Amino acid sequence: MATEAHAAEGATGYIIHHLTPLHVGEGFWTLHLDTLFFSAALGGLFVWFFKNAAEKATSGVPGLVQNFAELMIEFVDTQVKDSFHGHSKLIAPLALTIFCWVFMWNFMDLFPVDILPLIGSVMGIDYLRVVPSTDLNATFAMSISVFCLIIFYSIKIKGPWGFAKELMFQPFGPWLLPFNLLLKLVEEIAKPISLALRLFGNLYAGELIFILIALLPWYLQPVLSFPWAIFHILIITLQAFIFMVLTVVYLSMAHEDH
Amino acid sequence: MSINATLIGQMITFALLVWFTMKYIWPPLFDSLEERKKKIADGLAAAEKGQEQVILAEKKAVNVLKDAKEQSSEIIASAQKRANELIEESKDIAKRDAERLRLAADAEIAQAIQQAKEGLRQEVADLALAAAAQILGAEIDKAKHQDIISKVANQL
Numbered sequence: 227m228a229t230e231a232h233a234a235e236g237a238t239g240y241i242i243h244h245l246t247p248l249h250v251g252e253g254f255w256t257l258h259l260d261t262l263f264f265s266a267a268l269g270g271l272f273v274w275f276f277k278n279a280a281e282k283a284t285s286g287v288p289g290l291v292q293n294f295a296e297l298m299i300e301f302v303d304t305q306v307k308d309s310f311h312g313h314s315k316l317i318a319p320l321a322l323t324i325f326c327w328v329f330m331w332n333f334m335d336l337f338p339v340d341i342l343p344l345i346g347s348v349m350g351i352d353y354l355r356v357v358p359s360t361d362l363n364a365t366f367a368m369s370i371s372v373f374c375l376i377i378f379y380s381i382k383i384k385g386p387w388g389f390a391k392e393l394m395f396q397p398f399g400p401w402l403l404p405f406n407l408l409l410k411l412v413e414e415i416a417k418p419i420s421l422a423l424r425l426f427g428n429l430y431a432g433e434l435i436f437i438l439i440a441l442l443p444w445y446l447q448p449v450l451s452f453p454w455a456i457f458h459i460l461i462i463t464l465q466a467f468i469f470m471v472l473t474v475v476y477l478s479m480a481h482e483d484h
Numbered sequence: 485m486s487i488n489a490t491l492i493g494q495m496i497t498f499a500l501l502v503w504f505t506m507k508y509i510w511p512p513l514f515d516s517l518e519e520r521k522k523k524i525a526d527g528l529a530a531a532e533k534g535q536e537q538v539i540l541a542e543k544k545a546v547n548v549l550k551d552a553k554e555q556s557s558e559i560i561a562s563a564q565k566r567a568n569e570l571i572e573e574s575k576d577i578a579k580r581d582a583e584r585l586r587l588a589a590d591a592e593i594a595q596a597i598q599q600a601k602e603g604l605r606q607e608v609a610d611l612a613l614a615a616a617a618q619i620l621g622a623e624i625d626k627a628k629h630q631d632i633i634s635k636v637a638n639q640l
Contacts, residue, residue, distance in 0.1 A: 257493060273501060277508060283516035285519035286520075299514060323501050362487060367492075
């Protein structure tokens with residue numbers, strides 16, 4: 227259960243407390259410190275682990291760390307090669323970063339919902355939302371970055387005029403230009419929005435269900451949270467995978483000249 | 485649940501992570517993978533080549549063995565032939581030796597017989613002479629009748 231101070235507010239208070247981020251600032255200039263901290267820490271962990279493996283990388287018999295890193299590299303590389311046919315130095319590392327980072331964000335969901343906030347409250351932090359992917363800012367930051375890359379590569383590969391032509395003349399030809407433009411703009415803008423909202427929605431809902439389970443009597447909690455956690459292992463991996471694959475697919479579409 | 489400056493912070497973090505991965509993580513790991521792939525491919529090719537060489541060497545060995553067998557049987561055959569010849573030769577030599585020895589012995593025997601005959605003849609002549617001398621007494625001169633006695637003796 228939540229800290230004693232908030233227990234009095236009942237179930238709603240408990241849920242709201244759990245979904246409120248640790249923040250500073252006002253209006254747009256609010257910073258969600260927990261999101262920033264945890265995603266940076268997890269990113270650091272990812273970079274540290276893979277840097278470690280990369281430094282010791284040999285073409286001989288690999289160690290345990292290198293083996294795992296290579297497994298991930300092979301996996302991502304296969305996915306990238308399956309859907310992306312151009313040559314790019316960015317896309318495969320980007321896909322690896324997205325997969326690992328999103329997976330680690332999502333993995334925070336599998337920690338018991340109260341344990342980290344409890345540790346936080348002991349340290350004097352009242353609010354702590356530990357799963358970065360339940361923060362729209364985190365998912366949108368990633369999807370908008372991907373969107374910028376899509377636009378950048380579209381213009382770089384097809385040229386400004388080629389990209390504009392694609393927006394204006396497809397799919398129905400030059401006579402339906404406004405309609406084409408509208409359709410294409412919606413299609414392009416739907417990409418980052420769907421990427422961000424899919425990840426956010428899945429993880430937010432998952433976290434919410436964990437919180438709801440935590441509100442039940444103690445003897446019911448394991449019965450429900452255990453299967454949900456197992457199911458969640460699938461979800462967090464799948465969401466990370468979907469984000470990565472869609473990023474690669476969108477970027478390969480940006481690379482294709484029609 | 486509002487969009488705020490956290491977004492910008494997250495984008496910066498994301499950009500840094502992607503940059504770092506692209507610069508320091510992906511290339512060495514990917515290169516080591518590629519290098520290992522190449523090593524394995526080379527190793528497999530070398531193994532295949534080695535196997536081919538083994539097969540070739542086996543064929544060669546079989547040929548060499550066959551040649552050696554043929555040669556050895558030839559050698560054995562010629563050796564046997566030679567041995568037979570030697571046996572025949574030595575048989576001939578032995579036969580010839582035996583013949584020669586027999587002839588020598590025969591000659592010796594003949595000589596011995598001759599000598600014995602000579603001796604006997606001499607003795608008979610001596611005896612006859614002695615007998616004649618005793619019969620004739622002093623009348624017969626030994627020196628005078630030597631020729632006659634010798635002739636008689638030779639007629640024996």
